[in-house]
Amino acid sequence: MNPQMTQGLAELLEQVTGFIFPNEIEIHWSMLIVVYPYVTGLVAGAFILASLVKVFNIQEIQPTYRLSLLTALAFLLVAPLPLLLHLGHPLRFYEILLTPNPTSAMAMFGFVYAWYLMAVLLLEIWFEYRRDLIAMARSASFPLNVFYRALSLFSQDVSQEALAFDRKAIHVITIVGIPSAFLLHGYVGFIFGSVKANPWWGSVLMPIVFLMSAIVSGIAIVIFLYMVLTALRGEPIEMACLDKITSYLFYAVIVDFSLEALDFIHRLYQSEESVKILGKLITHKLFMSLIVIQILLGMLIPLGILVLAKARRFNDDLRKLLYFTAVILIQLGIFATRWNVVIGGQLFSKSFRGLMSYKMEVMGIEGLLVALGVLALPFAVLAVLLRLLPTKPHEEAAPELGGALPPPARTA
Amino acid sequence: MNERRAFLKGAIVFFPAGGILSALAREAAGAESAGGPPGPAPAGQPNGKKAYNPADHLYGMGIEIDKCIGCNRCAVACKAENDVPDVPFYFRTWVERYTIARDAEVLVENISLGSRKETAQDVREVLRTFFVPKLCNHCANPPCVQVCPVKATFTTADGAVIVDDKRCIGCRYCIQACPYGARYLHPKTKTADKCTFCYHRVVKGLQPACVEVCPTQARVFGDLKSKASRLVRFTRMNKIHVLKPQLNTEPKVYYAQLDGEVR
Numbered sequence: 275m276n277p278q279m280t281q282g283l284a285e286l287l288e289q290v291t292g293f294i295f296p297n298e299i300e301i302h303w304s305m306l307i308v309v310y311p312y313v314t315g316l317v318a319g320a321f322i323l324a325s326l327v328k329v330f331n332i333q334e335i336q337p338t339y340r341l342s343l344l345t346a347l348a349f350l351l352v353a354p355l356p357l358l359l360h361l362g363h364p365l366r367f368y369e370i371l372l373t374p375n376p377t378s379a380m381a382m383f384g385f386v387y388a389w390y391l392m393a394v395l396l397l398e399i400w401f402e403y404r405r406d407l408i409a410m411a412r413s414a415s416f417p418l419n420v421f422y423r424a425l426s427l428f429s430q431d432v433s434q435e436a437l438a439f440d441r442k443a444i445h446v447i448t449i450v451g452i453p454s455a456f457l458l459h460g461y462v463g464f465i466f467g468s469v470k471a472n473p474w475w476g477s478v479l480m481p482i483v484f485l486m487s488a489i490v491s492g493i494a495i496v497i498f499l500y501m502v503l504t505a506l507r508g509e510p511i512e513m514a515c516l517d518k519i520t521s522y523l524f525y526a527v528i529v530d531f532s533l534e535a536l537d538f539i540h541r542l543y544q545s546e547e548s549v550k551i552l553g554k555l556i557t558h559k560l561f562m563s564l565i566v567i568q569i570l571l572g573m574l575i576p577l578g579i580l581v582l583a584k585a586r587r588f589n590d591d592l593r594k595l596l597y598f599t600a601v602i603l604i605q606l607g608i609f610a611t612r613w614n615v616v617i618g619g620q621l622f623s624k625s626f627r628g629l630m631s632y633k634m635e636v637m638g639i640e641g642l643l644v645a646l647g648v649l650a651l652p653f654a655v656l657a658v659l660l661r662l663l664p665t666k667p668h669e670e671a672a673p674e675l676g677g678a679l680p681p682p683a684r685t686a
Numbered sequence: 687m688n689e690r691r692a693f694l695k696g697a698i699v700f701f702p703a704g705g706i707l708s709a710l711a712r713e714a715a716g717a718e719s720a721g722g723p724p725g726p727a728p729a730g731q732p733n734g735k736k737a738y739n740p741a742d743h744l745y746g747m748g749i750e751i752d753k754c755i756g757c758n759r760c761a762v763a764c765k766a767e768n769d770v771p772d773v774p775f776y777f778r779t780w781v782e783r784y785t786i787a788r789d790a791e792v793l794v795e796n797i798s799l800g801s802r803k804e805t806a807q808d809v810r811e812v813l814r815t816f817f818v819p820k821l822c823n824h825c826a827n828p829p830c831v832q833v834c835p836v837k838a839t840f841t842t843a844d845g846a847v848i849v850d851d852k853r854c855i856g857c858r859y860c861i862q863a864c865p866y867g868a869r870y871l872h873p874k875t876k877t878a879d880k881c882t883f884c885y886h887r888v889v890k891g892l893q894p895a896c897v898e899v900c901p902t903q904a905r906v907f908g909d910l911k912s913k914a915s916r917l918v919r920f921t922r923m924n925k926i927h928v929l930k931p932q933l934n935t936e937p938k939v940y941y942a943q944l945d946g947e948v949r
Contacts, residue, residue: 283775293794295867296777302858302871362856362876369836369855380859381835470933471829471865624867625949627794
């Protein structure tokens with residue numbers, strides 16, 4: 275047995291307050307499992323934002339449509355990584371795909387993930403980019419033109435009927451995609467919400483709370499990326515777009531906050547067997563991450579900032595600054611939400627008589643560095659995607675560029 | 687058809703010797719499996735013993751709280767028998783000590799943790815105190831089996847909930863789903879591990895290690911399908927309670943004289 279691990283657990287044993295079952299000393303789902311729902315939440319949220327353009331025909335936020343899709347794809351591609359790294363036997367992961375246990379919520383991961391990636395996201399992106407891919411295949415030079423041709427699956431038809439079909443397909447996929455995005459993240463919430471052994475997790479509201487917080491974080495990350503990308507490219511931000519998305523963000527935060535408040539009040543009022551230990555959990559272990567970061571910094575202050583930015587007729591620059599501050603605080607808050615669910619649910623004993631401690635590793639597979647790497651990876655993937663798939667329709671990239679890839683400065 | 691032929695053949699060859707031997711063996715074992723077919727058993731094995739058929743059994747355990755003296759022999763024997771790491775973080779079974787003071791405050795300690803600092807002598811008057819041995823409840827409706835994504839943990843036909851460590855991927859969902867804290871991740875195999883009722887012993891007709899060493903017979907192991915088993919007698923003679931019945935896990939570890947403070 276690893277002596278370092280023994281020492282670490284012995285230290286944790288000293289920090290136990292009250293009584294815990296002996297096997298509970300080890301925190302089994304740690305940093306990587308905090309990252310996982312955070313990342314899938316961003317996927318679902320970004321996709322739902324993209325859907326607003328196509329299904330509800332909200333034209334103001336069109337500038338972020340492609341960015342939302344690519345953001346969703348970048349994060350979705352990375353989403354299984356934290357799960358895989360966390361397994362005791364990562365090389366056996368395929369068992370979950372080949373011989374899943376039909377009664378296990380977790381075994382559905384492969385199906386939900388594959389459905390969402392293959393039947394929704396890749397398909398919608400393909401239809402959205404098909405015309406551009408054909409155009410870019412024509413204008414790009416050697417290795418890239420073959421690549422684009424392959425990406426377009428060798429389709430050539432850019433007739434009006436074909437393009438009309440693309441638009442219709444996108445519409446249908448988006449309509450299927452919204453419930454699928456709900457499924458993707460609602461399902462992650464169900465993994466926790468269905469654990470009856472754990473009163474901090476076991477709640478029918480859990481999938482819905484997960485979903486709303488996913489929408490909040492997804493919208494916030496797209497706003498963040500949109501503001502950063504336009505700044506990097508030296509382009510003006512379309513304030514109509516920004517104002518509109520931040521209104522959606524505002525409503526989403528309100529709904530998310532109300533749901534979490536409902537969950538809290540419901541627990542307090544029902545006052546079940548677990549209420550005392552959960553109270554202690556909040557005051558002794560989660561005060562900083564729940565009350566200060568999640569609720570105050572991550573919800574109430576950004577709500578105040580958004581109200582301020584909407585109510586007062588500030589100039590564009592000040593509004594941008596306020597929006598930018600709000601979305602960063604909201605990201606922090608949603609990450610804290612994931613932390614409080616995943617780690618918080620493992621800091622009290624199922625005997626309801628004691629509290630455990632969690633000490634984050636820095637090195638090691640479950641450590642901070644790996645988690646930061648996993649969190650940074652989607653941004654690298656997104657950078658590559660943005661290089662290959664410009665977010666502005668292709669006609670603006672002049673064909674006389676002589677086959678060069680449209681430079682990123684030309685895209686929005 | 688084949689079975690009948692094998693039965694007849696076996697009976698003709700081994701009837702005299704096998705019948706007598708198995709009858710004697712059963713006598714010696716305290717008629718533990720008297721639920722079986724009357725008369726001579728079909729000779730499935732050359733020694734006349736019936737081949738072990740899991741479907742004929744359903745195992746459970748009874749624990750008589752008032753008999754437990756807190757000697758911790760069960761927890762020690764379990765670690766030795768089952769290669770449980772000898773550190774105070776992993777247990778297949780352990781013993782809790784409850785001390786309930788007159789002001790109704792409850793103090794619970796795990797006496798299996800070993801060299802932990804003794805709690806200071808409490809000046810309050812003790813109302814009642816008792817020990818509670820804990821282990822996997824081998825639930826008939828086990829949440830751990832439900833959530834395992836790859837069916838690595840499963841219920842055997844004879845009612846034991848066990849883990850296939852060749853199949854377990856180490857996701858630890860079962861550990862989260864167990865309301866009793868009975869599971870841990872084995873630090874060597876990186877797979878989920880737990881009490882098996884000493885399945886390797888039980889199928890040979892032996893008792894689980896913890897039951898074997900208990901000096902006061904506070905633990906009773908037996909076959910719920912056998913009317914003559916000690917466990918069935920135990921459940922007939924005592925008022926029985928299980929842990930966390932509200933969770934509908936249907937435990938097969940039955941406690942007699944269980945206090946309401948125990949979760």
